[in-house]
Amino acid sequence: MLSCEEVVERASEYLDRDLGRWGRLKVRLHIAMCKHCNRYVLQLGLTTRLVRSRPADPLAPHVEDQLIESFRQAPPEA
């Protein structure tokens, strides 16, 4: 039986399905019985989904314009 601390260390690999069959089963058994670890794993998954869906910060307009200006001066080679 894994300890909570061990489950937490494997949580990312569990979510990414990178654990072997046996490793995966051990985590599943633990989180089926431990509400704290279950919560931790769910929250880690939610964190990942939030990071992925976070809208990009807008770029300062002068940065973009400056880059586009240099783009105009150096158009791609055909």
Add this chain to the structure above:
Amino acid sequence: MIEPQSFEALLQGDEQAFRALIRRHHANMIAVAMRYVRERAAAEDVVQETWMAVFRGVAKLRDPAAVVGWIYAILVNKARTRGKRDRRTLTFSDLDADGGPSQPAVSPDRFAANGRWSNPPLPWDDIDPERIVGGRQIWAHLGAAIEALPPAQRAVIVMREIEGQDAASTCDLLGLSEANQRVLLHRARARLRQALEDIVAMKGDAPAADKT
């Protein structure tokens, strides 16, 4: 991943297509460059030079799926060179820089001696992506937490979760072993989870007037 139409537009030198590309990747590129050069200004230089190389070379590309990896390969190459020139390249490994190879992702203080939670995760009833998409607070908080990650963790999370690169190409681009990449990703996620827990705790303590 670049859409086929956008790829065609890039090949044809379409300005709007480049604007879209810049908007989508510029900030992420700065984040990755900062793994190699620690000064923000140097990272900005490196990213700008990278864009120049992208503008010049993009017409030679054939595969839309390879565009993002190609951009980052140029970036990392330039950033590494610049880092060496500035003598800011770290002589110790990223894992040391990010807290030591044996340091766990979650503070051992939160566990009892038998490995069980003594200070378990707080419930997150308030953080539901569907409910918070309208509110910007969570995005700002998460953005700040990503920026505050140790450089190698930040580079890995940007490549994996934001730029959508797989583990193999992330290892390749950042010169990491598979094991290091996995540890850095896990630590980064654990820290970001903690940052979200902190905002939940803060909200719990906030006076009712602050709640909207």
